[in-house]
Amino acid sequence: MGIDMRMASPMNSVSPIRYTLRIPEPQTHYLHVTMEVVNPRPELDILELYLPVWTPGSYMVREYSRHIEGVEAFDEAKRSLPLSKIRKNIWQVKASGAFTIEYRVYCNELTVRTNHIDQSHGYLNGAATFLYVPELRDKPHYVTVVPPFPDWKVYVALTDTQDPYSFIAEDYDTLVDSPIEMGAHKTFDFVVDDKPHEVVIWGRGNYKQEDFQRDIPKVVRYVANFFGGLPYERYLFMVHFAAKSYGGLEHKNSTSLLYPGDSFSSKDGYLKFINLVAHEFFHAWNVKRLRPHHLDKFDYDHENYTTSLWFIEGGTSYYDELIPLRAGIYDADHFLKQASQYITRLQNTPGRLYQSLLEGSYDAWIKQYRPDENSPNNQVSYYLKGQVLMMLLDLEIRGLTDGKSSLDEVFQKLWLGSKEGQLAYREEELPTTICKLVGLERLVTLERYLDSTEDFDYETYLNIVGVKLTTERNSIPYLGARTEDKAEAVVVKSIERDSPAWFGGLNSGDLLLAVDNWRIHPGKLPDRLKDFKAGQTAMFTVFRRDDLLNITVTLGAPPLSNFALVPIEKPSASQAKQYEQWLGEPHPHLSD
Secondary structure, three states: OOOOHHHOOOOOOOOOEEEEEEOOOHHHOEEEEEEEEOOOOOOOOEEEEEOOOOEOOEOOOOOHHHHEEEEEEEEOOOOEOOEEEEEOOEEEEEOOOOEEEEEEEEOEOOOOOOOEEOOOEEEEOHHHOOOEOHHHOOOOEEEEEEOOOOOOEEEOOOEEOOOOOEEEEOOHHHHHOOOEEEEOOEEEEEEEOOEEEEEEEEOOOOOOHHHHHHHHHHHHHHHHHHHOOOOOOOEEEEEEEOOOOOEEEEOOOEEEEEEOOOOOOOHHHHHHHHHHHHHHHHOOOEOOOEOEHHHOOOOOOOOOOOOOHHHHHHHHHHHHHHHHHHOOOOOHHHHHHHHHHHHHHHHOOHHHHOOOHHHHHHHHHOOOOOOOOOHHHHOOOHHHHHHHHHHHHHHHHHHHOOOOOOHHHHHHHHHHHHHOOOOOEOHHHHHHHHHHHOOOOOOHHHHHHOOOOOOOOHHHHHHHHOEEEEEEEOOOOEOOEEEEEOOOOEEEEEEOOOOHHHHHOOOOOOEEEEEOOEEOOOOOHHHHHOOOOOOOEEEEEEEEOOEEEEEEEEOEOOOEEEEEEEEOOOOOHHHHHHHHHHHOOOOOOOOO
């Protein structure tokens, strides 16, 4: 039900909070916020105002309050009110009636979870922008935007008003979940299931808009059919193009996408963007509406721990590859190539043997978004390992049910239960729930791999669909130092656990100057290593801080480094059937 705009005033019970956003000088990156508040408890003259420390979908305490400055409070007569900061993200104001808070937000961090303002656009995340009153969190919040230029439009998935620059959020959670984009942008619209969708594009890119207009609706239509309809009235895609940038953040009725604008000259670069679109759009169900009870009511002041990110993000990553395949955007060969790349990345991550998926989910707050030189050795991404697990889980279900069920049924039945008002799932019961939804007593993939660091048994599950995993060894002797080429030097970024470099004593941060007194030019380290054989020693001359050192390393045998999913030559009838049911195409090696 819509809100009567005639009643939407900050000084009544319908809309007790009103924000006005101004950007008088966008080149300074500052947002000016005026927040009008009706004290919900006038008998008390002390009220606290909070700013979230994190935003849902990005599991790290980001300390948004570090960008807040100039906080002041005034009564209705514009007289200054006593105000003090009592914690890093909490301000206390003394006011018995209605009052106004004014503050500035510095906005110059271009990610999907932060704020960015310049002369070309403004992008605002609710958690990083809006102070809130806990007692009023469930009340409507009214927002008016005053753009700096007359040709700027405002794009946000909030309830519209008669004023194109004013909007209503039914509560604070909705406000946080509705980022604001503004500017003079390229846009296009399309309709799926009689519901409007808008794509707003900021930044330069070598994309072809006609490709977006063809394929993004395909993604939406497939997912709508998958879940039996669209759960929103309208949806907004906000696309940001910027060099060397990548990311996405899901919201209930919109999504923010950040992608390198120069990536569209290759087919793979374009299709990776479509995977990002599919990923964030699938999240409109998986986590934004269908989520574990630990994320049912957000605590913006503290970490919200969950062990189910393997399902939330890993499952969505698996489907972001399946959706374009099933929507006809690419074929099974491309799907298998992508899956091969993910398996290769996983198998070349030493941390997979030291952190389980449940641990990785729980520790996202301190590890996933805070990588350091030792991260590859002690952790594994729940996106990456979760995606591979979900693929193997899907194949196990298909095999045990002779293709009558699959992971699709898990998501579809969870969604059906959620729509009927049932608690979708409790995360500690999720493995059991998955088994029940597909009519099985147990699933070995869940029993064996969720809380362990054991390597996956790829052969067993891939064999169900007539696919095998092939491997290759690099021809270069194994060093185990991950490096980055700088203008005049090769810099060690990290050392792999239990590698020759690990035992030999190379460190992250070392500048590699020479091997056996022969200079290493940027990009030439592999060529130097080709001169050696496994078991030979090599003397590395390095700068470590200001010290010049010679470090001797005994090189190892090349490890398995490249993994590829390949359809087997002679599939059985059962394997061929399962392959076609899985990927929607006949097995490429069917016998006549």
